[in-house]
Structures are given as C-alpha cells and as structure tokens.
Amino acid sequence: MPFIISFYQTKFGELWEKSLSDLIKETIFGVLKEAFLDINQIDTIFFSNMLAGILENNLHSTAKISEIIGKNIPIFRVEAACASGGVAFHLANSYLEANSEKTVLVLGAEKMTDYSPEEVTLALAGAASGEEQEVGLTFSGLYALMANFYLQRYHYTEESLALVSFKNHFHGSLNPKAHFQNKITVEKVLKSPYVAYPLKILDSSPISDGAAALILTNDKRLIKKAKMKIKILASAVASDTINLSQRRRLDEILATKIAAEKAFRQAKIKKRQINVIELHDCFSIAEILAMEDLGFWKKGDGGKIIKELPTMLGRSNLIVNPSGGLKSAGHPVGATGVKQIGEIFLQLNNQSGKRQVKKARYGLAHNVGGSGGTAVVTILGS
C-alpha cells in the first residue's frame, strides 16, 4: 500500500516576483528536502496545472520540468480544471499500485495573478461548457444558480453561506501559508458586494499563485525511515455532465457523491471515523453542498447545521478546512488538490501548528473541477 512521506507548499497569494517555473523549482526541491531525498530517488512525476496553456501559451510542461530537474524520467501532466491536483494524485497512486518499489512526486502549480481578473475569469470559464460560456456564465454565476436553488428550496438565508467564510477565514488566520490571514465577521461577509446574487465577494475564493507537492512511495526502505508518513486508504474519481442544465438536481454535486461512496468502500472505514476534512469551498455554498454530498450531513440540513459552526477548530471531532480552505488559504487552481491532501498529511502527523486538529487519525480531501463535472475524494489514515 502506498504511503505519503513528504509535503511542501509555497506560500499561496499574489507572488508577483515568481514565475510558474520558479514555483515549480522551489516546490520540487522543497518537497525533496523535507524528506531528505534527492531527485535521483524519484522514478516519475505527475504534474497538475490548469491554465498555463491559455494564459501564457505554455504547454508540454513535462519537458520543462525535465530541464529543471536535469533528469530523463517519465513526467506526466494532467488537467481536469480545478480538480487537476486530485486527479494527478489519483493517477500517481494508481501508478504505484502498478509498480512496486517506486517513488513518485506529485506536483501542482498555478500562476494566475500576472493576468487581469477578466483574463483569468475567462480562462477559468474554459472549464464550463461552450454553451455556458456563450451565454456569459462564469463560475460565480454557475455556483450562484446552485446557491439560489438551495437557499430557496430549504428556506435558508445568506447568513448560512457567510458562516462558511467566517469559519474558514478564522482557520486561515492560523495558517502562515494562507493567501488571506485576516479574520472576517459574518456582518462583513453580508455587506460585501455581490458577485452573482446571492454570492458575494467574501463568499468567493480568490485568484492565487502557488504550488504544492507530495512524495508517494511503496518502497519499503523509504517508508521505514520516513520521519513523517501517512497511508493512502482510498482515492476515487467520478465525472458528471459539464452543463448544469443536464443535471438531475441543482442542490447536489453527483460526482462528489459517487466518488465519496467509492472511496469509503475502498478505505473500509466509517464516516464517523474521519476527524479532519479539506474540501472544495470555491464558493461558500460549495462547502455546504459538499458536506451533504460526502455523506456527513443530511441533504438540506447543511444550512441549519452550519449555524452552530460544529466544524470550526475546537468545536467537535470533525473539523472542516483547517487550512482556511480555498476561501482563505487561496486557490491556485492546479495546486489546490495537492495542497488539500498535504494539509491532511500534516494534520495526521500532528504538524499543523496553531491550526492542529486534536487527535486527528483519519482525514479526507475533496477536490472538484468546474461546477462539479469532476470530483476526487482521497482518504488518508495515520
């Protein structure tokens, strides 16, 4: 069974002084250093990036990474919109299941803030369907459709959404790598400008630069001498229609449900054994839907449960987005899925500093592409 033995992430944020290539270099050598490994011990690299093709006409990153490391090993680039990182991890894990005594580096990186918000918003819309793009639907708009449907169907107000951002910014204030490290109040969220009704600017994750990497291995000697290690209990991917109009309902992400059910079957643990979750809160509504679709909360109950903030640090034995989530820790899209798994790795190794979840034994990471066309669920155990 493969183990994770190392994690590194750059600070997430507006890293104007660093290029994509700089972020990649820092992160590859950072994750190797964390585990006291050198590049010759890496058999292959899986690389996640979404936007470099569109934003900077930058493809074929496999060869670009080969030049950085000075090695001729196989390197693979994966793209599944904002789920690219989770998918890269899944394929790396599958690669280890096919090959014994190997060590794989999973890298996610994205450079977004060198471009105008309009350019980035349009590029991100490439993860939606052609029809959705043609009518001018951006991702704020797509998630706003889901938020409106949910709030009206189950009779909640925008306060339920605001509480997600409040909690995640509190968590982010404890994370030195987070894009935003400021606490915010529910009132501030509610008074922030609308992006797409009912979603406001403070319901939305930011445009960030950043990179993250993990080292996975099934090499027994490396596992034995690793100072930190976590078992990969499950990794599952599901897909769904690209168009929201083709979904059977707007108050669930079906791909999340399917991936979660598959992952829990693989992991052979119960939901109540999970102590820490990093989930895909690209917008506040997404956290509520995810908690329901992952099977932790009953469908429609999320808007009520969040009012008690049970998933905030110190409040229960199931903490959600201790890193600050996408909202506060930032969302460099290709890096997000890798960083989520990395945060669980740190938590289960009791290395999360001020944001450490007490007695964290099992953790789950949940990464979504677009409006839910791809979902990846990863379960780790200490």
Place this chain on the structure above:
Amino acid sequence: MPFIISFYQTKFGELWEKSLSDLIKETIFGVLKEAFLDINQIDTIFFSNMLAGILENNLHSTAKISEIIGKNIPIFRVEAACASGGVAFHLANSYLEANSEKTVLVLGAEKMTDYSPEEVTLALAGAASGEEQEVGLTFSGLYALMANFYLQRYHYTEESLALVSFKNHFHGSLNPKAHFQNKITVEKVLKSPYVAYPLKILDSSPISDGAAALILTNDKRLIKKAKMKIKILASAVASDTINLSQRRRLDEILATKIAAEKAFRQAKIKKRQINVIELHDCFSIAEILAMEDLGFWKKGDGGKIIKELPTMLGRSNLIVNPSGGLKSAGHPVGATGVKQIGEIFLQLNNQSGKRQVKKARYGLAHNVGGSGGTAVVTILGS
C-alpha cells in the same frame, strides 16, 4: 497482461463540418462498435488533446466527455504536446496493471483547421520553451536546426530527406483514412518552397483534424471473445530538456533512445523481430533520426540507408510508417499517438488492406512531443 481489442479512427484531414465534440462522439461510439461493446463495459477513459485550451478556451474535457457518454466514470485528460496520445496510452496501460478485470478506452482528438495557420503555429509553439518562443523559433525552425546539423555532419543532401516524404506519401496513397492520398516524386519535394532551410513544405506534416481510439482490457472474458486482439508487450516514456540549446547533441533525440531501450527490455524481444514501425515523422529529418535513435540504424547512417528505401512496403521485413506517417496520413496532434498504435494493431491483425505489411508479427509505435522533450515507445505482439 493487457490486450488491445479494438481500434477506430476518423478520417484525418480538413474536417470543417465537424467540431471537436463531434469527433470525440464519433470515435467513442465507433471504437465500441468495432468490438461489439457498449459504453457500460468501459471502466475509465484516458483522453489526449493538446490545443483545445489555447485555440477554443476548451478545458475540463473529462466532464465534457462524461456528458457525451452519459456516465459518471473516471475520465482523465493528459497533455504532453504531440506525444499526448502515446502518454495517454501509457497511463491507461499502467491503470490496467494496477486494476484487474478492467476495460479502458484511450481517445485522442484534435481540431486544428478551424484556425489560421498562424494561430495554430503559435499555439503549437507552446510546446517549446519560453526562450525559444521569444526568439521566434517555430517547430519547423527547431527541426531545421537538427536537419542542418545532421546533413552537414554526415555529408548528406536534401535528397535524403525528400526520400522519406516520397515513401510516406506512397504509403498514404494506400490508406483511405489518410489526410493526403496522393503520391509525390522526390523532385516535387525538392522543388517545394522552403519553410525553414533545409526543410521544405513537403518535408513537413500537415495541420489536420481527426480522432482515434483504442480499447484496452485485462478482462479475460473480453480477451477470449475479441475478434481482434494484440498483446501490449511494452510501453515506455522518457523526457528531455525542453530547450534544444541544453541538449548534448543535435543529431539525436535522447528521450527516444532512453524510451526505446526501456521498452525493448520490457518486451523481451530483439529489434530484428520488429516487422512494422509507426514513427513520429513530423518532419522528414525526424524519421531518419528516429530510426537511428530507436536502434535500427547506426547513428549517421540513416541519410545513406534511406536512399535504398528499404523501409518501403514490399522492400524488406521492416516497414516504416505504412499508414503514411504524420507526413501523409496527417497529424491531428492529440490523436497521432493513438492512431500510430492503432495502425500497428491493424497491421498485426492483418487488417490493413492495400498497405498490409506481410507477416507482421511484432510492431513498434514511436510518439514524440515538441522537439524531443517527451518520447513514448510502445511495442505490440500478435
């Protein structure tokens, strides 16, 4: 051990009436029909595409394919420039090595002719380094540097290059799916306009639309009842520096050498057992370099050997690019690597019609990204 049990390709060429989505749909249902399978028998899909992000702001194809097939199965998109198809096949094969009794569809598709040659040339340059792009080096220019070096170092003329195009157009004239089905003379090649000295327009593969798909399985029941099947003996990937300026020599593609050596070790067969090769002749010089780097011809001898045309249909027991290669059969970049393996599949099943290689028992496919930053070598056996 995984088998290939089905292949389908669209016609390659200027398919103005078809969108990328149309090509994907035709090819998925085409490859299923060839094998008398339905979509419920497919466990996952690996999809290869290079340019849709840049050319049509079209990412997250995993969810777009999910909508076409109406299924929530895992779907993966891979990009490694013009080697995307070979890499998608490699990961699909690895997936089968990790999972028993599974069936995987490998799909490659590219839509290029809706855009101007300038737009496509710039997008393709995304597979080169930022520095190479900045100084205005296109892929014709990069391969021209290699061609000049080779011809001068080993004292050959442009006629050696022209013979590659002559042979491949002859083969393409026998392939009803080829982009170009016209024979050309060596004189015509030599008189065609220069694109980047010494490479002329008729030394260069065209801009094409097209799609291709394979079905791979390790499900014993499916293998048993398949009307066509071929064993996957080896699949190997290697990477190299993105910048030509960082290579130790300009008359070889090191990634091809490394991938070929690894593949032959895996396959446990000798080079002389190979009867048919589909290799990456994006420019005529690339076929000569590939024959040397794959280990079939001694380095520097290719310019002389090609004068006897031993690899032309009917001339020997080692035929190269019977489909017409990229030059004549066309080069829809994301589809090329899949179609190459498909051609070997047809040849080893004795289903290649007028371009059938006699007594073909073992075959090799060779797919390259950019100027050689990625290479994939696949060996199949009947």
